[in-house]
Amino acid sequence: MKRYFKDIWDSFYTIGIGMGVTFRHLFTKSVTIQYPDVKLELTDRARNRLYVNMDDCIGCDQCSKACPVNCITIETVKAVPPDDLGVTSTGNPKRLWVTKFDIDIAKCCYCALCVYPCPTECIKMTDVYEFSEFDRHNLLYNFSTMTPAEVENAAMKFEKWQADKAAAKKETTDKKKAAGEKPQPKKQETGDSNKNNPPDENKSES
Amino acid sequence: MDLYVLFFYFFALLTVISAFVVVFARNIVHAAFALMFTFFGVAALYVLLYADFVAVTQLLVYVGGILVLIIFGVMLTTRMFSVEMKTGTLNILPATIFTAILAGILIFVFSVTDWGVVPDQEFDTTVYGIGTLLVNEFILPMQVAGVLLLVAMIGAVMMAARERSKSQSK
Amino acid sequence: MVETLEQFLPHPLLALFIHAALPMVIVFPYVLFAVWLERKVSAHMQDRLGPMRTGGWHGWSQTIADMIKMIQKEDIVPSRSDKFLFKFAPFLAFMGSYAAFAVIPFSSEYIGAHLDVGAFYILAVTSIVTLSILMAGWASNNKWSLLGAMRTSAQIVSYEIPTVVAVLSVIVATGTLNLMTISEMQSGTIFNWLIFHSPFLFIAFVLYFISSLAEVNRTPFDLPESESELVGGFHTEYSGMRWGMFMLTEYADMFLVSLLGSVLFFGGWNSPFGDFMSGPIWGVFWMISKGMFFIFVMMWLRWTLPRLRVDQLMDVCWKYLIPFAFVNLVLVALWEMIF
């Protein structure tokens, strides 16, 4: 019987306490903001949409290798003399035409693993987070600044150069043809920074 | 037409039609819900007879209590999740004979009764009178009814308790 | 009131119709307001802001926009459901709850029906809501809905007893079932209100409030819906305006029990200051403010408390409320005899 009345008392008492808490909160300041009107200041470390500064990209393919979900696709063509692509803002010489630099941001997991290995710090995560799209295909970002004509031009130049080189090789030495046929521009380029990653992406291109 | 008459025919029709649905509905849940309208129409007819207390009691007891139980029973006894809840027609012949006899008696009573018309007058509230009668003149029947209900309730509890102990021992 | 209307209008039927539709004028705007209020109250209790955009000031027209959206929505009827009952249930629910407004005295001049058994009538007619919930739960052909419907009916049938007994305490004290008469008896100052009549009527009010919470399925007794257990309870399968009808019914029911509570215990349309601010129009104001106060308390409770389990719900009713209600009834009667 004592238990019975204690239960009743407990119920009223604890409900009263809980109601006190909620009543206090009725007059506390809201912690939420009115989102599209008011926006939170993001920290400068915020990891949101990826951005690539193509002026600085040397096409080294490091970011693509680091990506755990393979959302970065890079294709390059070796720039042949007399084209000189200059140097990046960090002083690295650019030796490749980056014919394709696609990031499928729909796949991206925002882990920022691609940011760390970049030798020229050209790929980074920005604080842009409002980039929803109605069509999923719009989330495939093409960062390459080259037009299709330029891409073709670069490829043609490279092929010509390669053919010239092969011809020259054939003329000067009597080595096997196969060696000349295998293009190895990528290896020379990336060799200094990433020794144990054989270039496989570029095969199809050339 | 008088409003009163209009309402009377409306509720009378509601009662009769829903009673027909109760009888002829193939789906017994539909029948049970149609019963609600029958009770409702009857309650409305009581209101038109100035029997407000009876009308409200009709609603409270039949619609609120008994009908809920009926629907409970209907839902729980048959398979719940197939909507097909069909009732079969049984004993057509005896039922026809019986209802024919009943109808004959009723028609006979209708025709021989001398239907007196009460003059239109203001009615007193019925609640007070019913209350006084219940605790004075009809105190014994009311107490008996109460005891009866108590006995029924205790019986139900005992049956439920036996069921539970059986299922627990199992 | 009907007589006054009949003088102005060409046909008595029209007068009757307008007279009957008057509570609607109060109930619909009230529901829109109450849904908005519920959102704001819950938001502020949770350190949020709630709707802020639609209509400017604190999103006041959010519910209107929602209603328009609901009307536009596709009317989805599950293919294996019992189509007729499924479609009919929301309307029956609202019918049951609206019918009860007929005997609520909104002001000294307006009452839908001057019924002598008003208090009793409300209790009777709201039981239609139970049936409609059963109907909705069964017709949905969904096990969760059916569980919700079963719980509701068990709950409402049980909680009707303490509600009736608590109302009966008032009737013992006043000697009438007519809500208008009960209101009139409480006119004068605030101390004429029945809640101050005797300590036992105060207890009766507490009992009435708790059991009416259960009758209208509000937290902590919101088991029929219990969105975290039964998904949505009886209205799991409903969408669009049919669902909106159930919401309308729920809020109208809340209003109903609040108004009934204020009529029975808090003086109905009487002003708390005696003659000051009283009159037929002020009466409507006081009635609605008193109702809104209880609705606020219901919201406050809802956003504070967890939900009971179904067997505990029955325990609260049968082990606590009903014994208390009956003992209290006897004590009220004794008090009336002695004083």
Added chain:
Amino acid sequence: MPELRTEEMVINMGPQHPSTHGVLRVELVLDGEIVVDAIPHIGYLHRCFEKHSESMNDYQQVIPYVDRMDYVAAISNELGFAIAMERMLGIEVSERVECIRVIFAELQRIASHLVAIGTYGLDIGAFTPFLHCFRDRERILDIFESTCGARLLYNYIWVGGLSHDVPTDFKDKVRDFVQYFPPKIKEYNDLLTYNKIFIDRTADVGVLPADVALNYASSGPILRGSGVNWDLRRDDPYSIYDQFEFDVVVGKGEMGTVGDCWDRYIVRVREMEQSIRIIAQAVERMPDEGDVKAAVPKRIRPPEGEIYARTETPRGELGYYIISDGSMSPYRVKARSPCFVNLSVLPAISRGSMVSDVVAIVGSIDIVLGEIDR
């Protein structure tokens, strides 16, 4: 009297159900509202974590995947993986890194427990504590965001170090939080924990006796709620947990039986207090200077071999079993996920309870489907 024929009802709770905390499907066999059997079906969120890990060409790349296992407590997952790899590679990390890791892991534990108790309130029917918990969790996430830029899936703890150094005002922020949080715990207790209805709903419900808990190999708050005094932070110390002072909270059956839902719940609430204690100690201990990436290896090429390392995440014992074949990518990564093991007690403790109790029990186990299905 003839036997009443009752029919058992089979009902699917989930995968789309508000209280299964994700995409768990529980097949309930009901007799009325009484649960005859509850059979959990999992796999709706299976993402081949283990197979994915094998196909990574770097151990570092596994860490974003590890984050996504228990997405409510990503730091704890990373910590476990990093510790396993460090043991494999024989890397010693600096005191500063260890302190930051401990602070982060404990903040993550609080954040995770806030989700657990908040959603538990929601399961029981109280909505307000849920949003109050999330309000406070946001503060922790703000600290995380200012440190590593992400709010949920951090990729912060790396093998041999951390991805970012902490911001300059990190210590102040953490100290602020340590000041701010304990009054809030009291508020939760007022609002939810000691509410009579809440106690009624959770006490004596889903009682998991200690021996059953041990037989099912459950861990974390589930095990401690059953009164077993076992915490890997103390009993098998990793990182620098052995140098901190804290109590292991166990359920005592204050409101009902030892091992009921309320005990499991209160263990989480009190663990948050202990986490605050650890954080306060770790902040004072943390050296101001030091390179957090000093020990990060250029290339992670562990020797051929295998390792099993276990840590105490908010949900229990998270173990990583990693086999290396000496190459750059892992040969096998197996995670012993605490939720998966804890969930297996569900049928055992929910038989005979009611539908609402199943919700309470599932909530008290505090599952994250990302970790169960991996």
